[in-house]
Amino acid sequence: MFRLAFIGFGTVGQGLAELLLKKEEVLRDRFGFEWRAVAISDMLKGSVYDPDGLDLAQLLETVQRTGRVDEYPAPTKGWDSLQTIRDTNANAIVEVTYTDVQTGEPALTHCRTAFEAGKHVVTTNKGPVVLAYRELVELAAAHGVQFRFEGTVMSGTPALRLAQNDLAGAVIHGFRGILNGTTNYILTQMEAGQSYAEALRQAQALGYAEAVPDADVEGWDAAGKVVILANVLLGADLRVSDVEREGITGITPEAVAAAGADGERWKLIGSGRWEGDRFVARVQPERLPLADPLAGVGGPINAVTFDTDTLGGVTLVGPGAGRTATGYALLGDLLDIHRH
Ligand code: HSE
Numbered sequence: 001m002f003r004l005a006f007i008g009f010g011t012v013g014q015g016l017a018e019l020l021l022k023k024e025e026v027l028r029d030r031f032g033f034e035w036r037a038v039a040i041s042d043m044l045k046g047s048v049y050d051p052d053g054l055d056l057a058q059l060l061e062t063v064q065r066t067g068r069v070d071e072y073p074a075p076t077k078g079w080d081s082l083q084t085i086r087d088t089n090a091n092a093i094v095e096v097t098y099t100d101v102q103t104g105e106p107a108l109t110h111c112r113t114a115f116e117a118g119k120h121v122v123t124t125n126k127g128p129v130v131l132a133y134r135e136l137v138e139l140a141a142a143h144g145v146q147f148r149f150e151g152t153v154m155s156g157t158p159a160l161r162l163a164q165n166d167l168a169g170a171v172i173h174g175f176r177g178i179l180n181g182t183t184n185y186i187l188t189q190m191e192a193g194q195s196y197a198e199a200l201r202q203a204q205a206l207g208y209a210e211a212v213p214d215a216d217v218e219g220w221d222a223a224g225k226v227v228i229l230a231n232v233l234l235g236a237d238l239r240v241s242d243v244e245r246e247g248i249t250g251i252t253p254e255a256v257a258a259a260g261a262d263g264e265r266w267k268l269i270g271s272g273r274w275e276g277d278r279f280v281a282r283v284q285p286e287r288l289p290l291a292d293p294l295a296g297v298g299g300p301i302n303a304v305t306f307d308t309d310t311l312g313g314v315t316l317v318g319p320g321a322g323r324t325a326t327g328y329a330l331l332g333d334l335l336d337i338h339r340h
Contacts (some may be wrong), residue, residue, distance in 0.1 A: 002334060003053075005039035007081045007110050008097035010068055012151070013040075015327025016094060017056050021333070024234035032149045033338050041084035043097070046070030048077055051089045061214040069178055080108065092337070094330055095123035100217065101224060104131040106181055111147065114185055115139040116214040124151030124326050126224045130240060131233050137229050146337045151329025153179065153225045157318030158332060163233045164207030170308040171232055174273025178297050179283075181321035182209045182216035183248045183268045188298040190256045191265065207266035208300045218247035219283040222270040223236045224283050229304070230272040236279040238272075243281040259287050265295045273307065293317075 006013045008132040009111050020027075020035060027033040028271025037056045041047035046069045048054060053073060061074045070077050087091055093114040099107040104127030109126050114121045115136070123129075128136060129149050140147040153159050154177075163172060178184050182203045189199035200217070203209045215221045230236035248268050264287045272281040288295040293315050299302040305313045319325035 002033075002035040002092045002338070003090045004092050004094055004334075005041070005084050005088050006037065006094045007084060007094065007297045008095070009040050009042040009045055009063060010096065010098065011323050012096060012326045012330070013042075013096040014060060014063065014321040016096075016330040017060055017327075019324065019327050019331050021057055021060075027219075027335070031335060031338065033335055035334070038059060038090050038107060039079070039084050039088045040069050041079060041081045042069050043081070046077065047079050047084060048074035049079055049084065049088050050074045050076065064253070069100070082113055085110060085119065086117050092120040092122065092334065095121055095125060095292060096330070099125045099127045101127045101266060104128045112139060115143050115145060115147070118143050118145055120146045120148075120337055122148045122330050122337070124149070126152045126228065128219075129232070130224045130227050133228070135239075136307055137159050148333035149198055149228075150333050150336075151326050153228050154304065154316075154318060154320045155181075155322065156296060156327040156328030156332060157302060157316060157320065157325070159229070159304050160232060161332070161336065162314075162316055166192070167306060167311075167314065170310040172306050172308050174234070174271065174307045175229055175304055176269055176294070176307070178267055178272040178302050179231075179270040179304070179320065180216055180219075180222040180268060181300035181302055181313055181319070182213075183222070184297065184302070184320075186217070186301045187248060187251070187266055187268070190251075190253060191260060195253070195334070203300070204231075204244065206300070207323055207340065217249050219268065221243045222268060223281075226270040226272050226283060229270075229338055230279060230281055234272065234274065234279070236272065236274075236281075238279060239282055242279075243283060245282070246284045247258055248285055264289055267294055298299070298314050329332045
């Protein structure tokens with residue numbers, strides 16, 4: 001039985017909560033997967049703890065109606081994130097705080113604290129994985145618990161698990177992908193004649209964009225995902241500053257139209273591969289012919305092609321952002337811990 005503590009209860013945490021409720025019976029009947037939410041601690045919305053379990057449906061309703069977690073009638077309230085991680089009877093921490101991707105905080109401290117307390121962590125926060133993947137995996141292993149972060153790349157589309165589990169018998173030499181939903185959405189809308197500013201505004205309204213738009217449009221978000229793919233799947237040891245990076249802000253409506261007239265499309269491509277002993281990692285706009293499998297991937301959809309020794313290219317296409325898709329990443333992570 002998973003006893004879950006949610007650290008952060010914004011869009012992604014609520015997305016997971018909705019899925020847990022919707023799929024409760026199926027998960028129990030098909031996989032023997034059982035869960036109870038015992039604590040929620042959110043910096044802005046307050047915190048609640050009940051060792052016997054919270055009514056998650058009532059909690060969701062309370063948050064959506066009042067904007068607060070602590071309007072829910074729980075026996076214990078007001079614990080901060082660290083006390084919630086350490087002192088509740090949770091055995092798995094859902095780490096979905098608003099985190100600074102450059103420092104990785106507060107998610108990084110939450111992960112370390114959870115492992116030291118012998119608790120699994122599932123997260124969609126890129127910061128801790130980008131900055132401290134090896135340290136965190138080792139710390140989790142030393143305490144006999146698991147660290148899962150599928151949602152850091154392509155949200156609920158299982159890019160990491162596909163590579164780690166199903167391509168385990170192949171060698172992955174490199175990858176190439178559309179790793180940022182916001183910029184792909186903007187480029188697709190610009191092809192349809194919308195302005196850059198309006199398309200960005202829509203991407204924000206639809207919940208794809210990062211809080212600071214530069215993170216998307218200047219390629220920082222995609223660069224973080226390149227680092228994660230490179231370090232987790234290809235044994236590299238990169239930092240974000242090792243990724244050559246160019247965003248989409250230089251792509252004008254005229255450039256979009258010119259590519260279209262030549263039967264091509266602009267895509268923001270994140271890539272990485274070993275070249276001898278050197279790992280080459282890039283994020284840059286590329287003009288792709290329509291025959292390229294990545295050219296047909298439009299809107300907020302993401303895609304990645306793994307270049308393998310045995311199968312050649314293996315391409316995965318699916319959602320890369322959004323409430324339910326990212327909530328699903330966490331559900332997949334919990335299920336993966338349960339099954340293994
Ligand atoms: N802002 C990100 C994107 C969210 O647009 O892809 C998912 O990491």
